[in-house]
Amino acid sequence: MTATETETTVSLTIDGRTVEVVAGTTIHKACEAAGTDTPTLCWAENLTPVNVCRVCVVEVEGSRALVPSCARPAEDAMVVHTDSERVRHSRRMVLEFLGSGVDLDQAKDLARWIEEYGADPTRYDQPDLPAVTINEPVRIQDDLYIRDYDRCVLCYKCVEACGDDAQHTFAIAVAGRGFGARISTEYDIELPDSACVYCGNCIAVCPTGAIQFKSEFDLRAAADWRPDEQTVTRTVCSYCGVGCNLDLHVQDGRIVKVTSPVDHPITHGHLCIKGRFGWRYVHGGR
Amino acid sequence: MTDLHFTDERPDPAEVTAADAAIGDAAVVVTETERLVRSGTARRRGSRHLLLPALHALQHVRGWISPGGLNHVCDLLQVPPAEAYGVATFYEMFRTDDPGHTDPVTHVCVDAACQIAGSEALIAELEAFGTHVRRSPCLGQCERGPATFVQSVAAPDFVPADRDRTMGTVSADAEPHVISQQGDPSLRLLKRVGVVDPTSLDSYRTHGGYEALARAITMGPDAVIEAVAESGLSGRGGAAFPTGVKWRAVAAEQGRPKHVVANCDESEPGTFKDRVVMENDPFSVVEALTIAGLATGAESGWIYVRGEYPLAAARLLGAIEQARGAGLLGPDAAGSGHTFGIEIRRGAGAYICGEETALFASIEGFRGEPRSKPPFPTTHGLFGEPTAINNPETLLNVLDIVSHGADEYRSRGTEQSPGTKLLCLSGRVARPGVYEVEFGITLGQVLELAGGLTGSGELRAVLLGGAAGSFLGPDSLDLALTIEDTRAAGTTLGSGVVMVFTTDVDMTPVVVRIAEFFRDESCGQCVPCRVGTVRQHETLVRMQRAGSITDERMVLVDDIARVMVDASICGLGQSAASAVTSALSLGLIGKPA
Numbered sequence: 001m002t003a004t005e006t007e008t009t010v011s012l013t014i015d016g017r018t019v020e021v022v023a024g025t026t027i028h029k030a031c032e033a034a035g036t037d038t039p040t041l042c043w044a045e046n047l048t049p050v051n052v053c054r055v056c057v058v059e060v061e062g063s064r065a066l067v068p069s070c071a072r073p074a075e076d077a078m079v080v081h082t083d084s085e086r087v088r089h090s091r092r093m094v095l096e097f098l099g100s101g102v103d104l105d106q107a108k109d110l111a112r113w114i115e116e117y118g119a120d121p122t123r124y125d126q127p128d129l130p131a132v133t134i135n136e137p138v139r140i141q142d143d144l145y146i147r148d149y150d151r152c153v154l155c156y157k158c159v160e161a162c163g164d165d166a167q168h169t170f171a172i173a174v175a176g177r178g179f180g181a182r183i184s185t186e187y188d189i190e191l192p193d194s195a196c197v198y199c200g201n202c203i204a205v206c207p208t209g210a211i212q213f214k215s216e217f218d219l220r221a222a223a224d225w226r227p228d229e230q231t232v233t234r235t236v237c238s239y240c241g242v243g244c245n246l247d248l249h250v251q252d253g254r255i256v257k258v259t260s261p262v263d264h265p266i267t268h269g270h271l272c273i274k275g276r277f278g279w280r281y282v283h284g285g286r
Numbered sequence: 287m288t289d290l291h292f293t294d295e296r297p298d299p300a301e302v303t304a305a306d307a308a309i310g311d312a313a314v315v316v317t318e319t320e321r322l323v324r325s326g327t328a329r330r331r332g333s334r335h336l337l338l339p340a341l342h343a344l345q346h347v348r349g350w351i352s353p354g355g356l357n358h359v360c361d362l363l364q365v366p367p368a369e370a371y372g373v374a375t376f377y378e379m380f381r382t383d384d385p386g387h388t389d390p391v392t393h394v395c396v397d398a399a400c401q402i403a404g405s406e407a408l409i410a411e412l413e414a415f416g417t418h419v420r421r422s423p424c425l426g427q428c429e430r431g432p433a434t435f436v437q438s439v440a441a442p443d444f445v446p447a448d449r450d451r452t453m454g455t456v457s458a459d460a461e462p463h464v465i466s467q468q469g470d471p472s473l474r475l476l477k478r479v480g481v482v483d484p485t486s487l488d489s490y491r492t493h494g495g496y497e498a499l500a501r502a503i504t505m506g507p508d509a510v511i512e513a514v515a516e517s518g519l520s521g522r523g524g525a526a527f528p529t530g531v532k533w534r535a536v537a538a539e540q541g542r543p544k545h546v547v548a549n550c551d552e553s554e555p556g557t558f559k560d561r562v563v564m565e566n567d568p569f570s571v572v573e574a575l576t577i578a579g580l581a582t583g584a585e586s587g588w589i590y591v592r593g594e595y596p597l598a599a600a601r602l603l604g605a606i607e608q609a610r611g612a613g614l615l616g617p618d619a620a621g622s623g624h625t626f627g628i629e630i631r632r633g634a635g636a637y638i639c640g641e642e643t644a645l646f647a648s649i650e651g652f653r654g655e656p657r658s659k660p661p662f663p664t665t666h667g668l669f670g671e672p673t674a675i676n677n678p679e680t681l682l683n684v685l686d687i688v689s690h691g692a693d694e695y696r697s698r699g700t701e702q703s704p705g706t707k708l709l710c711l712s713g714r715v716a717r718p719g720v721y722e723v724e725f726g727i728t729l730g731q732v733l734e735l736a737g738g739l740t741g742s743g744e745l746r747a748v749l750l751g752g753a754a755g756s757f758l759g760p761d762s763l764d765l766a767l768t769i770e771d772t773r774a775a776g777t778t779l780g781s782g783v784v785m786v787f788t789t790d791v792d793m794t795p796v797v798v799r800i801a802e803f804f805r806d807e808s809c810g811q812c813v814p815c816r817v818g819t820v821r822q823h824e825t826l827v828r829m830q831r832a833g834s835i836t837d838e839r840m841v842l843v844d845d846i847a848r849v850m851v852d853a854s855i856c857g858l859g860q861s862a863a864s865a866v867t868s869a870l871s872l873g874l875i876g877k878p879a
């Protein structure tokens with residue numbers, strides 16, 4: 001590594017432009033500073049990078065393989081390409097691969113990138129041999145949230161939010177191997193029997209709708225999910241004295257889901273069951 | 287500390303006894319969490335590294351890992367059950383559903399060497415006999431395929447082909463292993479194989495054992511590392527990284543516990559050299575790892591042996607115990623003034639656990655998922671601490687370097703590839719087996735050494751370097767087998783695999799199986815490999831079924847290969863297209879022979 005501890009900033013080149021960033025900044029953040037937009041999927045502001053999805057890869061001169069920008073710190077004199085043929089190819093293929101195995105309909109942001117890179121997830125599915133897909137039933141095991149692993153891209157975010165990064169509950173983990181890997185409780189036991197404490201932090205971090213509020217799921221099933229018409233009201237949770245911010249998403253006068261701002265200094269987007277689901281009492285729910 | 291949540295299932299008494307024995311009194315709960323810089327993985331210290339042995343114990347006692355048994359182990363080790371389940375389901379040898387019987391299960395290898403030796407016919411035969419069969423990836427017995435391995439319930443696992451079923455405890459029962467080069471005075475790495483009694487420290491000493499360690503102690507750590515660096519020794523596990531550079535980096539780390547690890551996971555299809563050494567000259571691995579520990583200043587050594595090598599594991603364990611008894615391990619190991627001990631870990635069926643960072647995760651009791659490098663193991667290895675990890679063959683070379691010096695070592699091989707190399711000859715050759723050759727020997731000479739071709743056909747292809755290597759055509763017989771020459775030719779010696787195919791072999795199923803191997807063995811962490819290996823295999827199956835390649839399919843294979851090479855986290859994904867791509871360019875697919 002060229003960046004030494006004593007240096008406070010490093011200077012690198014991104015697509016021909018020189019950028020100066022604080023030492024330790026990731027290439028992804030440096031790209032942002034340079035005004036270059038980078039797709040991400042498994043990365044989140046409030047979670048430790050796992051760098052598994054590889055949609056954010058960039059080309060770093062002198063490095064044989066492409067580099068995950070979300071996790072790799074920028075180094076002095078690094079020369080980074082974010083739009084080379086190799087980068088575009090890998091990003092396109094990652095998007096195609098994901099789309100070929102799971103349902104990305106509700107994935108935030110991805111449609112834009114799929115279009116940008118010309119990804120065609122359908123070309124793996126051929127009549128002579130259909131492409132295997134994840135193919136899991138929707139798990140509806142309580143009336144708070146559902147899990148639909150047909151939408152799961154295995155970004156590990158829910159596992160991190162349930163475990164080391166926020167909740168320290170460890171109710172879910174990755175089980176199995178390869179294409180058979182799934183997010184699972186032990187022996188796939190139902191959530192109410194598991195260690196789950198219904199903080200709903202997994203719902204908040206899931207980028208694809210694989211974990212979602214039952215309220216949202218039901219409205220979507222009734223073709224009545226209208227996010228454009230929803231209002232978001234910020235309040236402070238009244239259950240205890242911590243002072244967590246809640247964003248109440250309201251459709252037709254009813255709360256349909258609750259989130260917390262990722263940049264909130266206390267919650268970092270994470271809540272507990274009372275903040276996340278306590279609103280159900282408002283509507284006379286369980 | 288978080289309170290763990292458990293379901294109501296309880297263990298049965300046998301499970302309790304087995305798990306407690308595996309865990310011992312080490313179940314002292316420490317949940318200090320250390321976060322690795324940038325890798326994003328928390329490594330709970332303390333006793334979690336006993337999870338893998340405990341899962342082995344549960345599997346062994348009932349033939350599967352039951353919810354009650356898992357709860358018991360998780361309670362002892364303070365591991366969340368969901369995580370432990372995630373670990374258990376990662377490995378081929380563990381079951382998490384009740385098989386409904388406690389009979390032994392016979393694993394039959396279906397990888398290339400065994401595939402062409404008739405593994406499907408053997409499976410049919412065994413099944414007709416009522417045997418429980420499981421199709422397995424390469425079992426590391428490619429010289430004697432179709433290979434089998436028997437996993438038992440409440441009885442030792444064993445390899446039917448092993449003459450020694452005593453698991454190395456009684457030397458009188460062991461017939462010596464026979465290699466073709468036996469008695470050749472120029473042998474360095476194999477000189478004791480078949481000569482020494484692998485169960486006896488005295489016998490090992492009679493054959494020159496522990497002279498190198500004594501010399502290494504006299505020389506001191508710096509001089510040992512200097513000699514290793516001067517010898518030009520490079521890693522034999524596949525990546526050919528300079529060993530001296532690695533050791534020097536670990537030696538330079540101060541103030542933290544350090545580790546040396548012998549990577550005996552040997553699961554690259556076509557590879558069995560480490561097995562032959564471990565089974566027949568286990569003390570050499572123990573001695574060489576001790577030298578590595580003293581040279582780098584590491585106090586703890588680990589040997590990670592693949593689960594399908596019960597005899598190797600037993601012999602190594604026996605060697606460690608005898609060495610400990612003789613004061614060659616432990617506090618003041620061999621009178622060096624330094625503490626050094628070795629622990630053995632048995633893998634449980636996962637090729638990916640041979641990748642160094644996955645191997646660390648596996649020992650630590652996590653899923654065998656590799657992590658991005660940097661940081662490298664020399665600074666962030668096992669338990670996040672500085673670690674030198676080497677292939678046993680690499681370590682074996684050190685014995686000669688220390689004993690005879692770097693100059694003598696360099697008298698063989700080439701300038702850039704000094705020394706000798708173990709090759710694993712399998713497939714259609716007259717005398718398959720392990721051979722020690724001088725770097726620079728040509729591929730054609732190697733085939734001659736193994737007695738030439740067998741069968742009716744002519745040479746069609748050689749798979750060099752294993753499934754992660756590539757196919758070469760008959761025009762490559764003059765290729766000099768060195769690191770530099772193979773690299774220049776766009777191929778690799780990898781782990782020393784030389785698998786030979788003749789024109790009477792239908793190559794299409796062989797190539798399709800290689801694609802399936804990667805599909806089965808991908809850890810599933812990163813998208814390019816998790817999905818890419820599946821789409822690659824599907825595309826090849828289409829070619830096989832249709833008997834034609836088509837431009838569209840070629841484009842797919844090519845597109846898939848590029849993203850796997852460019853964007854996968856580890857070497858598995860990065861090499862998963864190598865053999866397939868080379869097979870296509872040699873025309874091995876689609877055209878019936």
Ligand SMILES: Cc1cc2nc3c(=O)[nH]c(=O)nc-3n(C[C@H](O)[C@H](O)[C@H](O)COP(=O)(O)O)c2cc1C
Binds near residue numbers: 520526553637675678
């Ligand atoms: C998928 C995969 C499997 C591997 N399996 C092994 C193995 O079984 N034995 C081994 O020594 N190295 C294996 N390696 C290489 C190790 O990561 C590492 O480079 C090696 O142990 C270093 O030892 P060396 O420098 O002595 O070669 C594997 C690498 C990959 C990517």
Ligand code: SF4
Binds near residue numbers: 152153156158207
């Ligand atoms: S369920 Fe959602 S958050 Fe969890 S791994 Fe799948 S896509 Fe990621």
Ligand code: SF4
Binds near residue numbers: 638656809815857
């Ligand atoms: S390349 Fe394959 S084996 Fe390696 S980390 Fe990615 S998914 Fe796992």
Ligand code: FES
Binds near residue numbers: 043051052056
């Ligand atoms: S966002 Fe960087 S690897 Fe997923």
Ligand code: FES
Binds near residue numbers: 399426
């Ligand atoms: S044991 Fe069958 S190919 Fe290695």
